[in-house]
Amino acid sequence: MTFSKKFCGVMGAVGLSLLAAAPALAAGPIKAPDAAAMATMVNKGDVAWMLISSALVLMMSIPGLALFYGGLVRTKNMLSILMQVFTIVSVAGLVWCCWGYSIAFTSGGTNPFFGGLSKAFLMGVDGTTWAATFSNNVYLPEFVFVVFQMTFAMITPALIVGAFAERVKFSSLIVFVVAWLTVIYFPMAHMVWYWAGPDFLVDAPTDYGLLWGWGALDFAGGTVVHINAGIAGLVGAIMIGKRVGFPKEPMPPHSLTMTMIGASLLWVGWFGFNAGSNLEANAVTGVAFINTMVATCAAAVSWSLVEQVHHGKASLLGAVTGAVAGLVAITPAAGFAAPMTSIALGFIVSPICYIFVAFVKGKVGYDDSLDVFGVHCIGGIVGAIATGIVAAPSLGGQGVFDYTVFPAGFHPEAYSIAGQVWIQIKAVVFTLLFSGIGSAILYFIIDKTMGLRPNVEAEMEGLDLSSHGERAYNY
């Protein structure tokens, strides 16, 4: 068996798990383990939890996100949403194996923006290679890490389609997704989540992605997934243009039943997304799990209260939208916050998203069909910035670990809320600019070559029939 150094941690911090690994620490990092040492480095509980988490995140996309979005469009476009999400998931899985994993999770050498192609087509990855976690001398089988991260690459581009739902050309969309994954998502994942790992950073203290190096905290994908997809969606909604008839013609959701089912599947799947992002099954996993639960409860209640005050009626769509906003907001903070600060975050995020969905969209006049920007981007920004606050040990947060020493150091007294919030803001602005500008260039090229939009007749007829030749419902 060969031990291939794999450099694939996910963001910094996090380390109650260090205690669990303590017995193995005395001898120092195990860099060339023999079979006996390896048996102590991989935990069956971790492996089982991470494989279940991977399946849970897949469930978020299909059917969760597909039904959540699908219920919100008109009957004539239901099937197109289901098909777009299903196809994006399938295509993203292929792209991930071919070059995505390598670009995201191999070292870029002195280049902090993207990794190399040494693991393209999963070259050199097999049943005997390992991926780092956040604990010294604790590893995952590399395939487990590959498939877990694959599910993130599947759902992120699928999130985008909600912004220009009901008016995009299918073939162009799929080409866009492949290009967007390659030049936006994989580099973002590399910049935020790639680092040498707790046993290797000591020897390679600059081997990390750009934002990880800044010290930006993103537990499960506030910047990489939600801000990234949200701003790409907004740019797409503006460049593709408004739906025919928007905003004069009523475009009410065709099935809030489907939307509620989808949102609930998202909530359940999100435990794999957030708690799974700890890469181990330990105390911090429990922290991320309970934070994900309670922030979502708070945000759902908060959105309902806002509606009750503003309209006199609390709506189901409002409650489930609030829940999704809460899930988005807690994503970057899941493993850093404490339950009560997570609840505060949930209560705050809903009114802010509500302002964007109910007022800003109408005032500015963009047609973000399913509020990808208003919920995912804005919720992601709130969560990313708030992570700098709720991670503070003085507020019960988990703080940040120093992986430049072995074993990793923990200095809660050194945590600066102001300093961390400033880093978080820089990470948010960077993501908005990188993804916003990069996506605009991709949309422009595809619009000029393939065309992004079906013709007016096809759009009026509905994308189900005009793009796919079938209907969602035949009564």
Next chain:
Amino acid sequence: MKLVMAIIKPFKLDDVREALSSLGIAGMTVSEVKGFGRQKGQTEIYRGAEYSTNMVPKIKIEVVCDDDLAPRVVEATQQAANSGAIGDGKIFVLDVGQAVRIRTGETGETAL
């Protein structure tokens, strides 16, 4: 023969059916319809976007009966469907030229 056509509030359907059954009416046709009258439409709000629907859902009942029974059908329907609020609906009575029972070919009132 008369066709009694009534547009009523959906939740009044069972009351009307019971009232007409007790008169000996053996069959009716019911459709879900939409329309507007003096009753205002409804306002729906989705994530802050307000849509006013100016068509209100109603139930349309069609009953064919002999001429003598028609006034009592109208009266029973009017009383059973009445909630006292606007939007209770309307009743129309039309003459029917012919009726045929498809299975047997019987015509006229015996086909009812």
